[in-house]
Amino acid sequence: MSKDAGRVAERSRTIDSVKVALLGCGVVGTQVVRLLREQSEELAARVGAPIELAGIAVRRPQRHPDVPAELLTTDAAGLVARPDVDVVVELMGGIEPARDLLLDALKNDRSVVSANKALLAEEGEALATAARESGADLYYEASVAGAIPLLRPIQQSLAGDRIRRVAGIVNGTTNFILSAMESTGAGYADALEEAGRLGYAEADPTADVDGYDAASKAAILASLAFHTRVTASDVHREGIRDVTATDIASAKALGCSVKLLAICEQVDGDAGSTVSARVYPAMIPKAHPLASVSGAFNAVFVEADAAGPLMFYGQGAGGPQTASAVLGDLVAAARNRVIGGRGPRDTAYAHLSVQPMGEVRTRYHVNVDVHDRAGVLAAVASVFAEHGVSIATVKQEGGREAESPDADDAGHGGDAGTDATLVVVTHEAPDAALRATVDALSGLDSVRGVASVLRVEGLGRPVHALGGAQ
Numbered sequence: 241m242s243k244d245a246g247r248v249a250e251r252s253r254t255i256d257s258v259k260v261a262l263l264g265c266g267v268v269g270t271q272v273v274r275l276l277r278e279q280s281e282e283l284a285a286r287v288g289a290p291i292e293l294a295g296i297a298v299r300r301p302q303r304h305p306d307v308p309a310e311l312l313t314t315d316a317a318g319l320v321a322r323p324d325v326d327v328v329v330e331l332m333g334g335i336e337p338a339r340d341l342l343l344d345a346l347k348n349d350r351s352v353v354s355a356n357k358a359l360l361a362e363e364g365e366a367l368a369t370a371a372r373e374s375g376a377d378l379y380y381e382a383s384v385a386g387a388i389p390l391l392r393p394i395q396q397s398l399a400g401d402r403i404r405r406v407a408g409i410v411n412g413t414t415n416f417i418l419s420a421m422e423s424t425g426a427g428y429a430d431a432l433e434e435a436g437r438l439g440y441a442e443a444d445p446t447a448d449v450d451g452y453d454a455a456s457k458a459a460i461l462a463s464l465a466f467h468t469r470v471t472a473s474d475v476h477r478e479g480i481r482d483v484t485a486t487d488i489a490s491a492k493a494l495g496c497s498v499k500l501l502a503i504c505e506q507v508d509g510d511a512g513s514t515v516s517a518r519v520y521p522a523m524i525p526k527a528h529p530l531a532s533v534s535g536a537f538n539a540v541f542v543e544a545d546a547a548g549p550l551m552f553y554g555q556g557a558g559g560p561q562t563a564s565a566v567l568g569d570l571v572a573a574a575r576n577r578v579i580g581g582r583g584p585r586d587t588a589y590a591h592l593s594v595q596p597m598g599e600v601r602t603r604y605h606v607n608v609d610v611h612d613r614a615g616v617l618a619a620v621a622s623v624f625a626e627h628g629v630s631i632a633t634v635k636q637e638g639g640r641e642a643e644s645p646d647a648d649d650a651g652h653g654g655d656a657g658t659d660a661t662l663v664v665v666t667h668e669a670p671d672a673a674l675r676a677t678v679d680a681l682s683g684l685d686s687v688r689g690v691a692s693v694l695r696v697e698g699l700g701r702p703v704h705a706l707g708g709a710q
């Protein structure tokens with residue numbers, strides 16, 4: 241009998257209840273405690289043995305009057321090291337001390353359940369290695385898209401298929417802000433304030449609005465979908481701070497919505513396959529199902545060779561919602577303890593390198609503020625052409641006809657009433673070419689400035705409304 245199998249067999253002989261150490265009792269932890277209490281009999285029936293809390297590590301015990309005092313401890317390391325603990329549920333967040341605590345737990349054959357995307361995105365390899373070596377389980381369904389069952393379908397239900405792309409809305413706070421901007425015409429600052437008032441945005445919203453949270457989730461998704469290792473720092477990241485009410489209005493005019501997308505793709509090239517993982521706000525056609533995902537909801541498209549497109553939709557955040565995913569993982573880990581099984585290992589065998597962002601091909605919507613004078617359109621178009629960026633459509637907004645029909649038309653713009661905006665939508669081009677185009681445009685005499693650049697993502701569907709084939 242192998243060392244692993246021996247350990248598993250020994251566990252199944254000795255377990256008459258599954259003992260859980262809970263680390264952290266905040267928004268999610270409180271709900272996990274509640275559900276464990278309220279559903280204890282059903283959970284015992286599903287697992288085959290009762291799930292019992294061995295202890296709860298908190299910072300300030302006096303802040304948890306609803307929890308039996310004998311369960312509370314400020315000594316998280318001591319709790320994890322207790323010999324009767326079978327599963328450690330980590331809901332503290334942050335990298336340390338969570339990392340060391342979970343590595344210790346796994347090395348000592350405690351299974352681990354965590355909702356900590358920052359930790360999983362950064363230290364997934366070390367944690368998976370520790371789990372593999374000890375034969376313990378490592379589950380983290382709650383870390384991406386909260387309540388939505390997503391990681392288990394990717395890892396297990398689609399294990400026989402080949403996933404090509406995982407793309408979607410994985411941050412509820414930013415989706416709430418962008419939806420509010422679209423529905424009310426509000427600016428970014430007002431929408432953020434509203435998100436804070438309703439409890440979606442945290443006091444420091446940086447992780448959400450600057451895309452760090454979504455980048456961690458993208459790293460986890462790309463690693464699982466493509467059987468490789470992608471960390472948060474491998475993910476190209478742009479947040480939503482610079483999205484303006486004008487961007488949203490421009491998108492609307494083109495039949496699009498602006499969404500903060502996390503996109504993970506396997507890219508097959510002559511030199512082999514690479515993985516692209518990126519987070520940025522992009523226009524998507526309103527006809528695309530992701531465009532109608534509003535408020536704090538999440539939705540993720542998974543495209544696999546045989547299965548085709550699949551969509552996962554639901555609440556990606558919130559105490560009870562996230563606790564649902566944590567409990568699902570806990571039941572899986574507890575069942576394995578009771579019956580002597582073991583969950584699937586992470587299979588990071590592909591060792592794919594990450595495609596540089598400059599090589600990623602998408603379409604772009606560019607607003608160029610210009611002096612409305614003869615030749616400006618040709619000058620702007622030639623800059624796109626020189627950089628190999630093909631224009632699909634161009635439209636002029638404002639300018640002499642619209643704003644100042646009686647103005648002297650000598651063709652020397654720059655004075656009030658002679659400004660215009662060229663709205664350019666391109667065909668697919670490499671990101672580096674578009675960046676160089678924007679830099680060069682800013683140097684033209686006739687250009688007042690590049691007001692905005694937003695990517696346009698069809699996500700597998702042609703963007704007919706914007707002109708030209710993709």
Ligand SMILES: NC(=O)c1ccc[n+]([C@@H]2O[C@H](COP(=O)([O-])OP(=O)(O)OC[C@H]3O[C@@H](n4cnc5c(N)ncnc54)[C@H](O)[C@@H]3O)[C@@H](O)[C@H]2O)c1
Pocket residue numbers: 263264265266267268269297298299300316330331332333334337355356357358382383386556557558559562
């Ligand atoms: N809230 C959500 O909607 C949501 C959704 C998905 C994932 N998550 C993840 O779940 C985890 C928990 O999130 P939350 O919203 O419950 O956070 P929270 O801040 O409400 O709770 C965390 C708790 O852990 C405690 N804690 C932190 N360090 C500790 C330590 N060293 N020892 C003991 N206690 C400690 C804090 O005092 C706090 O009470 C995070 O990793 C978060 O990213 C949260």
Ligand SMILES: N[C@@H](CCO)C(=O)O
Pocket residue numbers: 383385386410411412413414440448453556557558
């Ligand atoms: N802050 C995250 C919580 C869920 O991970 C969000 O807004 O989606």
Ligand code: NA
Pocket residue numbers: 381382383384385386387388389390391565
């Ligand atoms: Na999930």
